[in-house]
Amino acid sequence: MALCELDNVDKIYGSGELAVYALKAVTTTVTEGEFTVFSGPSGSGKTTLLNMVGCLDVPSSGTVKIAGTDVGRLSQVELAHLRADKIGFIFQSFNLIPVLSAVENVELALQLAGQVEGRRDKASGILDKVGLGSLLHRRPNELSGGQQQRVAIARALVKHPSLIIADEPTANLDSKSGGAVLDLMREMNEESGVTFLFSTHDPAVMERAKRVVTLVDGVIADQGR
């Protein structure tokens, strides 16, 4: 079943003669349970595409549908609620909230998703699952890069989203930590069926992907099916 549908999507920055196409006539579909990588050189539009799918940005033209909802028709508040309920993010620089402990960072995702009951237990449980059960109360600056990215994974997963978007999740990790993080995400994908979309040019990520979509200059060069 299609989770994300992009139909003839353009994203243009600037206007007139200065207009730059970040994405041009992109059409693709991501089905539930995929573990898909968007790859391509820098500036090829990977991050812009993930921003569209993650409802952080809207297309200049074309339609983006998430679980059948045309996100171009949603207000900012509705987009925020959609992100809170259905989409988890994992970033290259981990992007944990520095004043919150590991467990509080995970709890915040539940809070924003409106899942108030048993928040602490759920957050502790998922951190335990990613191997951080003994580091619940450490702040981000007291954790290694790999541990921080595991907290970020827990934070993305805890609310049981339909989709997790990971923008270059291993770029700031050494190969051992990066491999462990990828294995963990793959395990979660297989265990819970949550869809993972990556942007990367890390071969280790592509090796583990079920599908690799290649972008060149804002255009999909290979759908990877």
Next chain:
Amino acid sequence: MYLFRLAFKNLWRSPGRNALTTIAVVAGVWMLILGQGFIGGFKENIIRAQVDTVSGHLFAVPSDYPTTGLSHPIDELVEVDADDVAWLDANTRAWTKRTLFTPRVISGADGIRARGIVIDWDKDPTVFDRRTWNVSPEDALDEPGVLLSKGVARLLEVGPGDAVTLEARTHSGQINALRVQVRGVVSVANPMIDNLGIFVDRELGEDLLRLGGKASHVVMMIDDRDATAATKAAIGDRFGDGVDIVTWQEETKELLDLQEIRQRALNFLVLALLAMSGAGIANTVLMAAYERVGEIGTLRAMGMTQRDVLGLFLIEGGLVGVLGSVLGVVLGASMVGYWSVNPIDLSGQMDQIGNNIPVSTFLWTVFEPSVLVRGFFFGVIMATLASVYPARVASNMSPADAVRA
């Protein structure tokens, strides 16, 4: 509630910067409370100096009696008969007669024109509060006699035990003079008396001025100082034509009006200070917003709405305001509270500038809880309002751009 927790934790990210901003709020709120306390005190100073040393709550004087300068004619005086005495005893808390005159006080070859006050030695203290009096020697008030103000004593270089000559016109216009011994030197915390005044016991006053039991002033105290209107009307009826009844409100009106102008000037000053504090807060919150662009992007990506981001930064500014306001209120209240009980003695400075305005030389403050409440809310609201612009900057950031920062 989670926004409050998050905002509170965020305050500890830059403790130094937030502490400086808090100090700015403390200064603003403290100034507001202290300023209001002193302004209230100034107002009370004027009232007390007038009531406690010159006019009581209200007084009766001959019609058209001059109210300014060193002119105290005694050709027209107020007569108080036995019925008046009974009425005054029944309808006032206390009353006394005073006669103001302008003697020449002569010592050797020196002489000055002074403001003489004939007083009833026993009854005068029931009307005029003597707690602020400073008398030398201490027993000078035990027996009737002549007391020189410290200004007259200094000018003529005389002191207790010395003899001076008082020269004045009598009630009927003849020139008369008496050689008297100075019992003591007094300051009453009112420069109008402390610079040129002398107190003369009624018996001596009669010898010198031939008053025939009459007085230039009949001074009264009533139970409620704000309820002078009814008493004024009743006394006016009693004394009839030829006598004016003047209240302390009428006597102090010009000075209190001047005080209102000072109040406005101070309010403007405090407003300017608070505006500076507000700019400091706005700057702090704006810096926090720009430092945390990536974090704002993350929060937006996680589903935080623009309104929540706006709320988060407003709460952060508001918390700085609450902390600063609480500290400002505590600091301001303790200082205002202390000076309301232990006034600052400005008599030395008043002497140096030769002040002749009827304001008490004691500077005290007025402690009003409502000012504290006002100061607190003013600080909090100002801090929150100052955070609106930076909070809007933060909440209007594009999540896609912010998350990449």
